[in-house]
């Protein structure tokens with residue numbers, strides 16, 4: 066029987082969340098001793114633990130069939146792999162930053178200057194698009210100290226809160242692109258492997274749907290039901306059950322997490338009471 070080899074980061078910002086996602090998909094992985102690979106006892110996959118930089122190459126070569134990594138590494142390595150799905154974690158931006166007292170008026174600032182980065186491919190594309198002749202100094206880490214030690218005039222790096230920039234006396238001046246963790250695969254998987262990958266994708270989608278939605282129960286006067294149904298569309302349509310007290314019903318539905326507080330305010334205004342909201346563990350559409 067076929068087995069799908071999936072590469073995840075061995076240790077770093079992506080490791081825990083990648084394994085958590087597999088766990089949420091009901092896939093057991095035992096990696097107590099942090100070995101190089103682990104086979105799941107209840108799903109036909111083998112997990113390979115690698116450096117994230119190496120994942121695109123291994124997936125292109127078929128050493129791994131699929132992988133989870135930051136989209137930034139996919140762009141940077143520019144290998145022949147298929148990006149299948151955004152995974153919703155490790156969100157960050159890739160930005161240009163300059164010393165905080167620099168007089169920055171636009172990308173032209175970088176003309177004739179030098180920028181230090183670990184992402185020269187992504188950065189060169191940005192400079193090409195802007196017709197800038199900027200030198201790129203490729204270094205593998207601690208990029209943020211480059212201006213202070215006189216190595217470069219600015220940096221191009223991953224930013225999430227901006228606190229690292231601030232500590233190093235830098236300011237973010239251009240967001241070049243945004244990235245998050247993605248699932249990639251080799252473009253030429255066998256039919257059997259593709260089937261396993263599709264099964265995994267289906268589970269990932271169910272977990273993501275669940276995370277983006279809440280289950281809501283409330284009591285409402287019958288006369289408010291038509292209005293409430295308009296703001297609580299549900300998966301098909303909401304469930305409406307009569308309460309023992311005449312003139313009142315219980316309404317059950319699913320709402321999106323991002324619209325949550327708005328919807329609650331509207332429901333209260335329509336006379337809803339006893340509103341209960343719970344997490345959804347899996348959601349199959």
Ligand code: ATP
Pocket residue numbers: 074075076077078079115116117118134135136137138155156157223224225226244245246
């Ligand atoms: P490795 O040893 O595997 O090469 P690394 O040092 O290259 O690890 P990490 O720092 O663990 O990588 O980051 C892995 C990925 O996580 C990055 O490529 C990026 O997509 C994302 N990431 C990095 N920093 C942040 C951050 N501050 N906030 C959110 N996501 C981040």
Ligand code: MG
Pocket residue numbers: 116117118
């Ligand atoms: Mg890396």
